[in-house]
Amino acid sequence: MYRNFKIVPNIIFGRGCFNQLGDILKPKRTDADAYMVFVLDDVFKGRALEGRLPMEKGDLLLLVNVDDEPKTKYIDQLVDQVRAYSPRKPDGIIGLGGGATMDIAKAVSLMLNNPGSAADYQGWDLIKHPAVYHVAVPTLAGTGAEISRTTVLTGPEKKLGINSDYTLYDQIVLDPELLAGVPKDQWFYTGMDCYIHDVESLNGTYLNEFSRAYGEKSIDLCRQVFLEEHPDKDDKLMMASYFGGMSIAYSQVGACHALSYGLSFVLGTHHGIGCCITFDYLEDVYPEGVKEFRRMMEKHDIHLPRNLTKNLDDKALDTMANVALGLAPLWENCFGKDWKNVMTKERVLELFRKM
Template identity: 90%
Template sequence: MYRNFKIVPQIVFGRGCFNQLGDILKPRRTTPDAYMVFVLDDVFKGRPLEGRLPMEKGDMLLPVNVDDEPKTGYIDQLVAQVQAYCPRKPAGVIGIGGGATMDIAKAVSLMLNNPGSAADYQGWDLIKNPAVYHAAVPTLAGTGAEISRTTVLTGPVKKLGINSDFTLFDQIVLDPELLAGVPKDQWFYTGMDCYIHDVESLNGTYLNEFSRAYGEKSLELCRQVFLEDRADKDDKLMMASYFGGMSIAYSQVGACHALSYGLSFVLGVHHGIGCCIAFDYLEEVYPEGVKEFRRMMEKHDIRLPRNLTAKLDEAAMDTMANVALGLVPLWENCFGKDWQRVVTKEWVLELYRRM
């Protein structure tokens, strides 16, 4: 059976389109007491972007901290804050920030309509009830979180997303102006998440012409952004992120993302930099991609952290490997249905030891 997957139904793109957010949300304010929850990366607290939010009387501002990767327990706390703010459910949840902030907004909107803890829904298609209306405004580009059916969370025993058609945003607002001022390293690591999406999708066993069309265009845009000098690089990167996310919607990521999940779970390494660290050791799996990635690092003077795992004990290393190996669809996309003949625990541990 072919997957009958959903995509984000409403999208606005263009410089300055963030100014339309209030008008976009207005039809959702169907009663006088309808309110919105604005999930805002707390890096913007007290900064101009906060003042531009189209908040109306009764709306809730929910600043979130993404110094660490989003955890299921943190989601449960945020949901409790919204429920304490008002017994009525909000008319919408709006995520403004990078991939982690958008994932938090997705998870909060889901958990407002589904009982229990966010940890109960880590996996594929476990969500039973549609989310509260939710929209995204990316201020970073590359993760594809704006178009993804996944909200990536670290739980008590694993790092695994809530993967569901209900996770997808109802609306995304893609304004390249919001990428201005992003620190270079953060811009690079987040953008490389997109580049690695493309490499993994285009070299995967799940690949079909739908995924290839989006992946190839995304890869072309990434090369223009990271290997050329383009005045419109933010516009191109924002679209590369969208196309990269669409490519893996009918495909999957691969070995690099599986390894990065292990790094994140044990060491708390952020997703973008974790992907870069892992990808740099996968030349035997993605030789051309890694070679080009290193050219991009050289052009932008990026130096990756080294010796991250040097002081880890065997128990921590074992946990890291088990988290990575638990992501079966990623390994299957990379190596095929007999992936376990190639991907042994010792091979994974050896890669981690080199990191």
């Protein structure tokens, strides 16, 4: 059987296209009392981007904090805040920021139309009702959150996405100008999330020609960005992120992402740097990918943190391993249906102890 999956139906790309956001939203405003919710990373508070938002009278601005990875309880609080603002639902949710902010906006748009807590929907295809209309405006490139059917959240028991066709954005606005001024380390770690998507997809057992076509183009763009010199590197990275997300849409990520989820659940490690930390210990799984990744780190003078798990007790390490091993599709993509005999709990624990 083949998956009949959805993709984002409306995409605008190009330098300066953010200026068209107001025109894109206008037809979605239903009447004079309608409002939109702009979900903006609070790093932009008081900065130029906040002043450029095409907000109209009655619109709500939610400044969200992503110092920590998004948690289900934080999503519940934001949904309550929107509901307290108005008895009617917004006509749209617009997420502006990096992967975490875009995931928050996706989750809020879903939970406005689905009862209960966000934690109730961590898993695959548990959402029953379509989301409120939602738009992504990435200001970082690499996570693929703008094109993904997943909103990655940390719940009380696990770190696991809300995976649903309803999670997908209705519109994405890809303006490379918005990537200007990103700190080097953050730019690298987020971009490596894309590179690792490609390595895991292209080396996975779920690979098919659909995934290969997108993955090969994405990894080629990543090499141009991180190993060469190009004046339009932000344009290339933004498209690499899109193609990388499309590559895993019909396949899956693998061992690195599974391990990074465990690391993040216990230590709160941000996704991009968490993937880099775990990937660096997987040369026996992805030998060529890790070798090239280290060349990219050397070129950009990136130094990963070490000894993160040194002082963790057995209980914390056990939790970390259980979270990682709970992501069965990722391991199956990496090692096949016999993955449990390849990636044993002891092997996972050994990897985490090295970190």
